[in-house]
Amino acid sequence: MNRITQLFGIKYPIIQGGMIWCSGWKLASSVSNAGGLGLIGSGSMYPDVLRDHILKCKQNTDKPFGVNIPLLYPDLDHHIQTIIDLDVKIVFTSAGSPMKYTSILKENGIIVVHVTSNLKFAKKSEEAGVDAVVSEGFEAGGHNGKEEITTLCLIPNVSENLNIPVIAAGGIASGKAMLAAMILGADGVQIGSRFVTSEESSAHINFKDEVVKAKEGDTMLSLKQLTAVRLLNNKFYQQVIEAESRGDSVEELSKLLGRSRAKRGMFEGDIDEGELEIGQVSSMIADIKPVKEIIEEIMNEFESQKSKIGNIQF
């Protein structure tokens, strides 16, 4: 047991990131069944779709699972009500202030975790009454902070300044990285990219294949003038770079991004014109496999590295 396994009632302190277009009931229930904490990514779901995913997740696991809600979601109150109505026990909030919704969720007996990318907002989250924070480094896929603080610099700073448990995210896809994060002060890890390339994720197979093929330097934090987001280098990304280098305005960039780019890329498999959100660690991901094998592999490496530490002698 540690603070994170205890908080959620799970076997391993591995949380699957709640990612748009990639993490529905199938991925979340598989992660929970394998001993981690699965999260349904509600940011890409209409309210009735979220309801459906929660019900299916409950049918497919009797283990704890949760829902991730970006607090900028347009129909946020509807999502919150669905979660309360269906008696979801765990909610991860992100992309917004935790001040308002933490108390509403807590009053309904829900465990609340907020995702931040710096110490300042981790502290604000603690003040807002969350049960834990996810501290997400610069290397993480998808939306990210402006300060570009890496996991290595972020985790010690947050864990030394907060009393609640800290979950490290960004750059973690292996047992080695998980152990390193815990030495830096994390109580658990949130893993995104590695689960995108699981068999059970709802990412399109074309997107999964691109992630497996990715080499170092193939993801970059971009669209910083809109909202910073880490993307895989593809045709759309090149259009973004060109637009930025000729000094396009925020309005022009918004128009280029348009609507449904993320769905088109990650869910529908248009790897040229779609927006492909993925972490820097994708350069280390070499295959697509079932969630159960991914978690076993991570935990085996974690234990093996742990047992080897005594060998570090000078």
Place this chain on the structure above:
Amino acid sequence: MNRITQLFGIKYPIIQGGMIWCSGWKLASSVSNAGGLGLIGSGSMYPDVLRDHILKCKQNTDKPFGVNIPLLYPDLDHHIQTIIDLDVKIVFTSAGSPMKYTSILKENGIIVVHVTSNLKFAKKSEEAGVDAVVSEGFEAGGHNGKEEITTLCLIPNVSENLNIPVIAAGGIASGKAMLAAMILGADGVQIGSRFVTSEESSAHINFKDEVVKAKEGDTMLSLKQLTAVRLLNNKFYQQVIEAESRGDSVEELSKLLGRSRAKRGMFEGDIDEGELEIGQVSSMIADIKPVKEIIEEIMNEFESQKSKIGNIQF
């Protein structure tokens, strides 16, 4: 013993980064005397100044020390000759191709290490015959790679693909971070920012004070159109941001940077108009102290974290 302590004949696998304007004979000899490997940063030295620093370093330590040479140095052959003439045993090369000079140095019985920021050039360095590589992540201060690969993502990738020892750099200023780096596959660490704020570094006290005051988000990788460099946020940095956001050309940016900005900031203490090169980890540095205490603190934390790893149980 491990591969790095053995290679250099040192007690701890801690290498002090050879930094312009900050690491002369005093810092290098102090680090070597305290059990690490001190490096004279020759990039900011005229040939006769380098000669003087090497001679003084020899007078002040009987332990191994080395010299860092940026391979873009204008009078490179002169520096190389000085090093050979004065029988320096260890050279770290950076900022350029290791192909030509590695063989010249090796023929003179010198241990050669090359600094890179990605796997591709780490492999090329190994092919060029270097004895070890420094793999430097995005969080490192000063000049840096374009691919923005963080230490957490870089070290496992390099160490799993090279046969020679790997020294991790970027974001490391504590025993925790050192242990994390070694779990990720490093054989040793190179530490820069923490030694800038040592009593023995030749950085101006004004610069040291700014590093101690720095908070998260106060350094950014900038000037990417010229050569990417991580800088502390000051008046000069703000001028760079303004110039970049109005789309200034490379020529205009070069003119803004001008000459001697780094010397002015780091050595002469002009914290407004100077270029202050420092790592992201400066947000975790809280004081200025002697090298010996810095190394003892790091090693104590390293050993203490190592002994606690058995407590990580679920």
